[in-house]
Amino acid sequence: MSILISSSTHSILRPSPTLHSSANLSFSQSSPTLPIFRVHIIHRAPYAAAVASSSSAFSVGAGAVLQDAGATAAVLAGSYVLVLTFDALAERKVIQQNLSRKLVHILSGLLFAIAWPIFSTSTEARYFASLVPLTNCFRLLIHGLSLATDEGLIKSVTREGKPAELLRGPLYYVLILILCTLVFWRESPVGVISLAMMCGGDGVADIMGRRYGSMKLPHNQQKSWAGSISMFVFGFLISIGMLYYYSRLGYFQLDWANTTPRVAMVSLVATLVESLPTTKVLDDNISVPLASIVAACLSFGL
Numbered sequence: 001m002s003i004l005i006s007s008s009t010h011s012i013l014r015p016s017p018t019l020h021s022s023a024n025l026s027f028s029q030s031s032p033t034l035p036i037f038r039v040h041i042i043h044r045a046p047y048a049a050a051v052a053s054s055s056s057a058f059s060v061g062a063g064a065v066l067q068d069a070g071a072t073a074a075v076l077a078g079s080y081v082l083v084l085t086f087d088a089l090a091e092r093k094v095i096q097q098n099l100s101r102k103l104v105h106i107l108s109g110l111l112f113a114i115a116w117p118i119f120s121t122s123t124e125a126r127y128f129a130s131l132v133p134l135t136n137c138f139r140l141l142i143h144g145l146s147l148a149t150d151e152g153l154i155k156s157v158t159r160e161g162k163p164a165e166l167l168r169g170p171l172y173y174v175l176i177l178i179l180c181t182l183v184f185w186r187e188s189p190v191g192v193i194s195l196a197m198m199c200g201g202d203g204v205a206d207i208m209g210r211r212y213g214s215m216k217l218p219h220n221q222q223k224s225w226a227g228s229i230s231m232f233v234f235g236f237l238i239s240i241g242m243l244y245y246y247s248r249l250g251y252f253q254l255d256w257a258n259t260t261p262r263v264a265m266v267s268l269v270a271t272l273v274e275s276l277p278t279t280k281v282l283d284d285n286i287s288v289p290l291a292s293i294v295a296a297c298l299s300f301g302l
């Protein structure tokens with residue numbers, strides 16, 4: 001058995017009580033400002049045990065592939081059901097089309113991230129998960145380029161009902177989902193926070209801003225104090241909720257006294273970026289998550 005010790009830059013992450021790989025154990029010193037040390041314990045088995053363990057490793061591997069394929073199919077089905085449901089609600093005039101689009105914006109990314117724990121602990125799990133936004137990306141391209149028609153999709157996710165709109169906000173949105181899944185996955189607070197800002201914060205800003213946004217921002221007459229304050233508050237609360245969810249499941253543990261002000265800082269950066277009069281040049285679905293990624297990386301480390 002050999003032990004490898006490596007350090008991580010997540011200075012406020014603390015050791016997780018529930019670990020997801022039997023071969024990897026993480027320990028950190030109790031001070032939240034000191035780095036974590038990851039301890040990888042590698043067993044060197046004798047030949048017979050190695051043969052037995054390679055066949056059990058094969059079945060574990062096959063189990064993980066089955067689990068990931070099932071999870072991908074279930075989440076993909078969920079993404080279709082979500083769009084269909086909001087199309088039906090808007091069609092029956094239960095909710096306005098604008099509200100329907102914003103609820104799809106808020107729910108799809110957040111539910112997608114909430115579903116990550118149903119994927120296996122294998123290294124390939126994130127690639128399986130990214131197939132869901134990737135499939136939706138192709139769906140948006142096909143319908144955005146009018147190679148096929150899907151009235152339900154167009155009504156649920158566009159503002160004016162033009163197919164070409166699918167190639168802007170919604171397409172950038174799924175590309176950011178792919179980026180966060182592949183780069184950050186469940187292992188870092190950065191991706192979770194950035195998705196909370198793009199889906200939750202930005203989505204709620206729109207809903208509240210449209211309803212209560214009579215007082216406009218001094219630097220942007222298209223946006224309001226109600227929208228920006230809601231973005232800050234909901235971006236912060238949804239991020240904390242998502243981090244709590246992941247830490248309860250044991251993916252990472254956080255020192256909350258340190259984490260809370262850092263999340264508030266990321267939420268402030270995301271809110272300021274969202275408030276700028278740059279929407280026509282740079283879509284909020286790109287500027288908000290990218291600014292959040294940079295701010296969160298500076299706060300939490302990659």
Ligand SMILES: Nc1ccn([C@@H]2O[C@H](COP(=O)(O)OP(=O)(O)OP(=O)(O)O)[C@@H](O)[C@H]2O)c(=O)n1
Nearest residue numbers: 169205206209210213222223224227228275279
């Ligand atoms: N900080 C904010 C953000 C949004 N809004 C309100 O929400 C509307 C939509 O904002 P935004 O999402 O930035 O506009 P678009 O990009 O045009 O719409 P969408 O993202 O929905 O395509 C704005 O017109 C405004 O009424 C607001 O008052 N304050």
Ligand SMILES: C/C(=C\CO)CCC[C@H](C)CCC[C@H](C)CCCC(C)C
Nearest residue numbers: 078079105108111112133157169170173
């Ligand atoms: C309206 C949108 C953005 C404009 O600001 C969001 C578009 C959403 C996509 C068309 C659908 C994305 C689905 C997610 C990748 C997966 C959701 C899964 C979940 C379980 C419902």
